[in-house]
Each structure stands twice: as C-alpha cells, then as structure tokens.
Amino acid sequence: MSDRMLTMAEAVREAMSIAFDERPEVFLLGEDVGIYGGAFGVSADMYHRYGAERVLDTPIAELGIVGAAVGAALAGMRPIVEIQFSDFTAQAMDQIANQAAKIHFMLGGALHVPMVLRTPQGSGTGAAAQHSQNLEPWFASVPGLKVVVPSNPADAKGLLLSAIDDPNPVIFLEHKLLYKIPGRDSVPVGSGRIPLGVAKVVREGKDLTIVATGIMVNKSWEVCEKLAAEGISITLIDPRTISPLDMQPVYESVEKTGRLLVVQEGPSHAGFINEVIAQMAGSSSFGSLIAPIKRLAGMNIPIPYAPQLEKAAVPQIEDIEIAARDIVKNWR
Amino acid sequence: MSFKYPVVMPKMSMTMETGELIGYHVKAGDSVKTGDVLFEVMTDKIDMEVEAPADGVIESLVAEPGAVIDIGKPVLIMLTETQIMAFDFSGDEAPVVAQPVALAVVEAPVPAPAVVLNNDVKAVPKARVEAAKRGIDLRTIQPTGPDRTIMMADINSAQADPAVRKRQAANKALIAKGIAMGREIPQSSFSRSVSTNFDHARLISSWARILRSRPDLSIRPQVGVAVIIESKYGSALPVFKDPDLMSLADLTSLISSTSSAAVNGKVPLEMLSGATTTIFDLTSYSMNAATPLLFPNQITSVTVGYESATTRNISLTIDLRYCDFYDGAQLLDALAASL
Numbered sequence: 001m002s003d004r005m006l007t008m009a010e011a012v013r014e015a016m017s018i019a020f021d022e023r024p025e026v027f028l029l030g031e032d033v034g035i036y037g038g039a040f041g042v043s044a045d046m047y048h049r050y051g052a053e054r055v056l057d058t059p060i061a062e063l064g065i066v067g068a069a070v071g072a073a074l075a076g077m078r079p080i081v082e083i084q085f086s087d088f089t090a091q092a093m094d095q096i097a098n099q100a101a102k103i104h105f106m107l108g109g110a111l112h113v114p115m116v117l118r119t120p121q122g123s124g125t126g127a128a129a130q131h132s133q134n135l136e137p138w139f140a141s142v143p144g145l146k147v148v149v150p151s152n153p154a155d156a157k158g159l160l161l162s163a164i165d166d167p168n169p170v171i172f173l174e175h176k177l178l179y180k181i182p183g184r185d186s187v188p189v190g191s192g193r194i195p196l197g198v199a200k201v202v203r204e205g206k207d208l209t210i211v212a213t214g215i216m217v218n219k220s221w222e223v224c225e226k227l228a229a230e231g232i233s234i235t236l237i238d239p240r241t242i243s244p245l246d247m248q249p250v251y252e253s254v255e256k257t258g259r260l261l262v263v264q265e266g267p268s269h270a271g272f273i274n275e276v277i278a279q280m281a282g283s284s285s286f287g288s289l290i291a292p293i294k295r296l297a298g299m300n301i302p303i304p305y306a307p308q309l310e311k312a313a314v315p316q317i318e319d320i321e322i323a324a325r326d327i328v329k330n331w332r
Numbered sequence: 333m334s335f336k337y338p339v340v341m342p343k344m345s346m347t348m349e350t351g352e353l354i355g356y357h358v359k360a361g362d363s364v365k366t367g368d369v370l371f372e373v374m375t376d377k378i379d380m381e382v383e384a385p386a387d388g389v390i391e392s393l394v395a396e397p398g399a400v401i402d403i404g405k406p407v408l409i410m411l412t413e414t415q416i417m418a419f420d421f422s423g424d425e426a427p428v429v430a431q432p433v434a435l436a437v438v439e440a441p442v443p444a445p446a447v448v449l450n451n452d453v454k455a456v457p458k459a460r461v462e463a464a465k466r467g468i469d470l471r472t473i474q475p476t477g478p479d480r481t482i483m484m485a486d487i488n489s490a491q492a493d494p495a496v497r498k499r500q501a502a503n504k505a506l507i508a509k510g511i512a513m514g515r516e517i518p519q520s521s522f523s524r525s526v527s528t529n530f531d532h533a534r535l536i537s538s539w540a541r542i543l544r545s546r547p548d549l550s551i552r553p554q555v556g557v558a559v560i561i562e563s564k565y566g567s568a569l570p571v572f573k574d575p576d577l578m579s580l581a582d583l584t585s586l587i588s589s590t591s592s593a594a595v596n597g598k599v600p601l602e603m604l605s606g607a608t609t610t611i612f613d614l615t616s617y618s619m620n621a622a623t624p625l626l627f628p629n630q631i632t633s634v635t636v637g638y639e640s641a642t643t644r645n646i647s648l649t650i651d652l653r654y655c656d657f658y659d660g661a662q663l664l665d666a667l668a669a670s671l
Binding site: 258286287288289290291292318321322330331332 | 456457458460461477478483485638640
C-alpha cells in the first residue's frame, strides 16, 4: 500500500485508529463522537470498529468531559478528548489550565496527564461569533500545555500520534475548513511520528520569510506560487507546534531574506504570532532585517455572521499577496 | 553658516511673465519657519501666498507693495542655514543651487556646500549593522524608504559610483522641477476602477488614441506618451510617440526594449522629449492610487494603481485651463471603456 491523498479528517481518524491499535489505554470521548461520528465526522466509523467502551458519547458538559479525561489520564489511560467547537473549551478551562497543565509540575513530576484535547477552530463556516474563534493564544500562554496547529493532513497524522505519545497534555487545534480538503502532499501509511516542537520549512525562497499557522499556511502557499511568477521568491515556515515554538528556522531564513511577514487567523491583539515577532526582535538575527516586520492577523472583533464581513475579519489570500509584494518592493 | 537666499516672484502658470506684489506678511528682522507666508502675489489668473522655503530670518524687503515684478526676480531676501535648491524657470537647463555669491554681500570666504546632516535618523536594523561595518555615518545618508527610513538600498547607493549618484540627483531635480511648475496649475483628478485584462501596450495605445481625437488637449500635433520607468539612475521618462499608430505587437516590443534600456539609463535621445501626457503605473507596488501630477506643457496625466487581484484603479488629472470637469470625466470613461 502506498502513500495516499487524504483529507485532514481522514488523517486524524487514521492517527487515532493507529493509536487505538497500538495501545489499549487509548480511548476517545466527547459529544456525539460515537454513533454520530463527531460534529465534523472525524471519528466516523470508530464507534463501530472499537465499540462503546473506547469511543464514548458524553453528555453536553465540557467541564465534566475534560475532568473525566484528566482523571483517566492520571489513572494510566490515554484519553483523546474531542470538544465540538474550540469555543466550548471555555466551559472546560479550569480542568485544562488549572488541572491538566499543572498536575505534573505541582506533584514534582510524580504523575503525568497524557491527555490530548482535539478541537476544531476557526472561521469561514458562517457559524458566527460563538462557533468561529481562533483561540490559539489562550492555550499557548499556559505553561504546561503543548499546542499543535496542523496545516495539512500528513502533518496532522504524524503530530497527533506524537501528541498521544506525549506524557502530558497536548491541545490539538484543527481548522474546520481543512477537514474536507485533501492536502498538497500525500499522507504516509504506517505509524510514523512527527516530533512536537519542530517547525517545517514548507518552501524556500530568497526575498521574504513568511511564518504562518494553520489555515494561513495554505493561504500563504497560494501567494508564494503567485508571486513566484512575478519573480518574488518566498520562504514559508509552518511552526506546526506553537508551544513549544521552534524559532531556529525562522532566524536562519530571515538572515537570508531580511524580510519577515507573519500571518495568523486569530485577532491581532496579543495573538500568538506576536510571539514570533517578539522573539525575532530580541534575537541576534534582528540585525539582518532590511524591512519592518509585517503582521497580518484577524481583526479585533467577534467573528461576524454576515459572510462578507466574516471573510473581511481574517486575512485572505489577497491580503497576504499585497502585504508580501509591498514588503519586497518597498524595502530594498 | 548663513546663506542669503532671494525669494523670487514665482511662475504660477505657463503664460505668466510678471506678477503684482499685493503685500508682505513679514518685515525685516522677522524669524520665519518653513511654510510661513512671506508675501502675496496676484496675476491675471490667480492670487497666491508665497511661503518660506526654509527656516530663517528676513534680511530685507526688496520690492514695494503694488509693484509689478518679473518672474524670477527677488521680492525679499532671507538668511537661512539651509541650502535651498532653486529652479530656473527661464529655460530647460538643469536646476541651479542658490549661490550666496549671487548677492555679493555675503560673509567671505564663499562657503563650500554644507552637508546637511539628518540628525533624526531612522534606519532598518541591517542598515545600522552595515553602516557600522563600513564606517558610514548614517546621518549623512539620504533616506528614501517609507517614512524617511534609511534602507539598504540607500546605504548601497551612498557607496555607489559617483557618476551614478550625480545622474540620480540630476534626474530627481529635473522631475522635481517639472512637478514644482505643474503644481501651480489649476487641476482636478478623477479616478475609477477597471478590470485587469490590459497590459502596458494596450493602455498606452488606448490613451494615445483617445488623446488623438482631442487635438485641443495637446500642445503638439503628435501624441507623445511619457511612461515613468524605474531605472538605475532614478525615474526615467521615455516618450512613446504616436503609439496608437503602431501595431500592438510592435508597441509591445518597443516597450520591452525601451524598458530594459531605461533600467540601465540608456533611453534613446529621440525618446526623451515630445511628451504630451504621462502615465505612471504603480501596480507592481500594490499602491491603490496616487494623484497623477501634471508635467509642464501637458494637460493630462494618468496613474494606474493596484485595487484588487482583478481590478485596477485608474486616475486622471487634467489641467482645468484647457479641459473642464465634463471633459475629464469623459476622457476617463473612454479610457476605461477601451481597456
């Protein structure tokens, strides 16, 4: 069997299935993950393949779901929690931030919380302000949580397997719009892992470095292709894990290009991508910059319901294209 | 070091030869800041306030209020620490720097041109690193980046071949001269959005064809379209003569060969004059729009800006002395329709 093109939903399901087959202590719990197959169909037939004991439909009670998972993890299980929309993690935040993230440290390393919390995030589905947020910085600012933001099916599979292996909590943020889209690259068969905390240089160029997360990697890729035709060559870096953050490839690239554009979907104010800018500004690579660092991020507003406004609230391909071209043309 | 600088009767229209001094807003001994109103003048067309070109002190008032003064003749003399570029309105020679000696009564000896230090330095990080490495004083570098920031290109051109720098400076001065003259013309700008499916050849040819149908909007029988091209020596302005009479294929290849020649500062001599209009395409800079400026002896000017991936913004500026608002709107409409 050779590598295939999968959607992110299929790749995540495949990773969960491999983990289920490898370790009996792995199980999935969440609202409608069983018979219904999950709000976005990610766990599809897993209930039928693994049974009701390993694919648990829960009540609508996020705090209870994550609390149960933390308890199970402390008792030696490896729970995968699915929260239907990342917005609903607000209900479970005490278990996530105050319990899961801290237990290992407060008990001097005596116990682990090997829990993965998977949840769909992001706008673009017309689901309005309470079902469309990008909450990356909520999790990335809590020490003790690792935060993964996959941008494509192959990475999602390898990173989720590593997240399940990890002895402490990992938040796995999947973009809704990527669930149904096949990636550009095929997904390897087998149980290969992609380590957490290692950024990926998606493509290399000499004029500009773009650092983007999640769906913005895909949008930036389109811009790289388009501007390549105009003679502008761009390095695109996907951190993949936003906590911990691997800045080394960013430094190395900016030392070559001298120009940095960062792109995230979440609101600009105190957003995750600002961390990339802060670390760059404080690094020895700062002196390589030949242009001010440019940031593209969502507007500081709740995601609007009207489709045109929803689109306008987060960076689109065209915004990235204009910003990238401007930096390269205006700063020489 | 103080320079004596004569503030002269400005040329405010193509036909103006003299102006009447209405009155002064300053008296001898007054300190003035750049932009302060010095005096008012009147012509057959407009009244205008003349502003201080630099910070300084008024040394003396030369002309009497009510006097009719030839353009270019001094109205008052000011003392300034700044060297000021003056324009020669009488001919096409390169601009001259105001020479303190011209007024004879300067402190001797005649000063060497002062280097104006830019103490308020903004520079990209790499420029600071490179300046330190190459022993360059950033205060001596002319910033050309956004918000008057020193870019790497400025550091590199500061160390470029002196011949190149001289040509760059001459080029800038020439364009500044033209624009300075054009600014006094009563003008109006219009803009609208068009879809992107046109190239330079199409744009130049279409615009030339429209202007050919309006011989009243040109001071020459031919149509000459000047196109602003970025070159090693600054902006180049090759003129495409009667481009609407050429085939699009021929025009495309002429544009391409001229552009590559212009980039290296080698515009053929015969393409350096005869412009009746100017086109400035900012699309590749993602600029939305810019107000096109009128060059001397041109009644129209067009700028193309980036609006979106599928649309461009076209702006037209007209000289209202020859062309009214309806003309302007119709011209722009015709251009948009032909694209």
